[in-house]
Amino acid sequence: MDLELINKIDDLITIFDTSEEIKKLKELKEKIYTSKELKQKLEHFNKIKDNSYSNEYITLKKEILNFPEIKEYKTIENELLLLTLSINQKLNTPTKKKGCNHENN
Numbered sequence: 001m002d003l004e005l006i007n008k009i010d011d012l013i014t015i016f017d018t019s020e021e022i023k024k025l026k027e028l029k030e031k032i033y034t035s036k037e038l039k040q041k042l043e044h045f046n047k048i049k050d051n052s053y054s055n056e057y058i059t060l061k062k063e064i065l066n067f068p069e070i071k072e073y074k075t076i077e078n079e080l081l082l083l084t085l086s087i088n089q090k091l092n093t094p095t096k097k098k099g100c101n102h103e104n105n
Helices: 003-015 019-034 036-048 055-065 066-095
Strands: none
Touching: 003 066, 019 036, 019 066, 036 055, 055 066
């Protein structure tokens, strides 16, 4: 990878780290960890997660995902994931090689 590309990637990382989305994610994460009700539900969820077909598991998962902080966190997380996938796809485009890389002997 050439130096210019590495510098551009470093710039992207800096932009991500200082973006409003990342700041909001950190803020939401703090709210999630400090919410006693949500923390109790998450702890209980972790205890029963091996039984993912039970009504208790399904109900609890729905309750957790209905917390506004969780909804917003997951929305931002998904947007950033899609952006990251798009960046990775563009980074891989110039380096993709078609066909076999070795010579037939």
